[in-house]
Amino acid sequence: MKKINIGIVGYGVVGSSVVKILDKDREIITQKSGLDINVKKVYTRNWNRKLFYPIDDSKKAKTVDEIINDKDIDIVVEVAGGIEFPYHLITQAIKNRKNIVTANKALLAEKGKDIFSLAQKYDVRIGFEAAVAGGIPIIKALREGLVANDISKIYGILNGTTNYILTSMYTEGKSFEQALKEAQEKGYAEADPTLDINGTDAAHKISILASLSFGGFVDFSQVYVEGIDKIDTLDIELGRELGYTLKLLAIAKSHGEEVEIRVNPTFLPSWHPLSKVDGVFNAVMVEGNNVGETMFYGRGAGGLPTASAVISDIVCIGKSIANNLGRDLEITSMDWKHKDLTLTKVKDFYTRYYVRFTVPDITGILAKIASVFAKYNISIAAVIQKEKILKLQKETKEKVVPLVILTHTASENNIQLAIKEIVSNKYSVENPVIIRVEDEE
């Protein structure tokens, strides 16, 4: 049986779970894989902090160089996080002809082009199953299982923290702040949850999925990202009345030469499978021209689920190594079309919209707003005007009510122009809330 030596960089939640599984489930993994996976060395910044899982002193490396320069180490597993440090160590390791396994979506989304090109040059593989949707084997499904498909759309719930928050806002009527606090108390949100809440984490993941699906690298700075921090419980309630559930959706759609990639709070109809994905669970839907619609669901984070994905990469790359192969077995590279993706501009988005205006409670205002929509060719699908939820306008003490308009498919450009006109005409006394809607027509 071939022995595969791995070196692990970063010994936190994920790193220690990798070591734990390789210990406790050694027999089963060996039986299934035919490989003897040996953790040769682990490096982490500070060995004096409390470890989640014990490790023999002889395996503790004092510098990262002890790992990347070790001739016996076949695979370097990067589970430290961040960007600068892992970028440096991974590029060095690649130059030393180490294969890489990483859970680091931020790094791959922002520096992927460099790293994958370097891996190509040095004929090593990069495994990143753990970087997207934790334990769900979506990367393998896209690269191999669905290889015979032209993918038109891939979208899903890719961040467990925000899904937990939105679920508790929806089911328990909590405010965003309350729900976030509870998520932090339960360990479902980091002390600094910024990258989750503002949509960046989901955007990193959908960028990686878009590359694999559409065959080119993504300029991450061009990806449209909107978080959930400004979501008001009122919109969740009004959406529910229209039959919708609010989710933070990460979406990538092909439009021939262009690809639309965006992360934004999204209303989904209640028949939609993703509308039922609650709490910390993740799910990804893939639409392929031959397979039709498929969905992959499971735990998108947590030490053990993420380590499950890390180890599946170690095993697959280990098989290459055991057969003295470099990248020969790789199916579906990140840039299989050999050109970067051209992203659709925001003004060219074309979808359905939920727009909540705050209007003076006087007759005729709906007609005025509707006529502006008509002017910009935006067709209205439904309206909710509430008498009940009254509040007084701050300055004038005039009564104002929420007026919700659900549109048919419209262009973002027209929506923005219409709203600008409505606001400048003071038909809406506050800036309207705009939420995109994924629903069939």
Place this chain on the structure above:
Amino acid sequence: MKKINIGIVGYGVVGSSVVKILDKDREIITQKSGLDINVKKVYTRNWNRKLFYPIDDSKKAKTVDEIINDKDIDIVVEVAGGIEFPYHLITQAIKNRKNIVTANKALLAEKGKDIFSLAQKYDVRIGFEAAVAGGIPIIKALREGLVANDISKIYGILNGTTNYILTSMYTEGKSFEQALKEAQEKGYAEADPTLDINGTDAAHKISILASLSFGGFVDFSQVYVEGIDKIDTLDIELGRELGYTLKLLAIAKSHGEEVEIRVNPTFLPSWHPLSKVDGVFNAVMVEGNNVGETMFYGRGAGGLPTASAVISDIVCIGKSIANNLGRDLEITSMDWKHKDLTLTKVKDFYTRYYVRFTVPDITGILAKIASVFAKYNISIAAVIQKEKILKLQKETKEKVVPLVILTHTASENNIQLAIKEIVSNKYSVENPVIIRVEDEE
């Protein structure tokens, strides 16, 4: 670029879809896989019938031997169906050191041990992604993506025909016969739907999944199989009142030394993700010790989805061939524990039950039935006794009503003993309807 020559046996729904995709999506498949997949020959029984997709005369083989004896053919794709014919051709092809890709779950469930052992001996691979759940890459997920997991339970909706029928019974109140007829008219059920309706097809599939999950071959004749042909709309209605949806579930659970494998109509609570899987869709849930709960959802049948899976196998095995490898890359063999699975006996099943008795409409009968249940240690969770749905007993013209008892977890043996006693005491005037329930306690 390496050329992979394939020979296809069987040119019906699946076979012609394989050729169609390899034609129309050639560029994308080549770009992703780095392989040039060439359909060298196709054999089918009768070239004079109307073909679903045209094929060049030069590729039409007159005998199956033209394919299995062709030195240039690397992979034989068996999409003919049946058992005797494919068994013969596949074993011959293996002896000629051909790799095999097949969609034939019946063959693998009933003769898998022979075939996989022979493949081992001749160092060739067998791809069977298409044999279970059509286009959903569940085989790859189990073998590779979830390799680092000890799987405790795998279950799902594995037959689209029966799911279509049960969905239309549930949502439209159709009888079994009406729903089947409609399914046939829409092409979702074969002219002879026996193997679907009686549960055999789902049993074939769950046996294959059980082997991969638990690491041993299954004696298919020992698998417990119950179909949907006796399902009464009344039970679907009464189940709905209890919050349940009826699905034909295929289940494999590990109990340490034993594995419980069964296919039976099953009530699922409405919160369960599988209860929402409607129409011809399939879905599989896998519970792993590290990954937790995952679900895979998509089209379980149809030419293009199934061919999508066939081609993914061709690509993966093609990579082995391109690198002059035999079975070296295989992860998770069907018998990775190197012993056959021991199946749990029916009397040792331990689950929750829905039992509908038909009782005379007189007071005291519930108490009598309940006391028999108590005698056999069966604890009752809920009761529905309907005044409304009255009918007259055939012989005595006495009024009878349905009495439904939902139990907590109980042993099958005790349930059978209790029911025998209840029937012999004539507390129920008809044989009760027993439906297993998968629900938490």
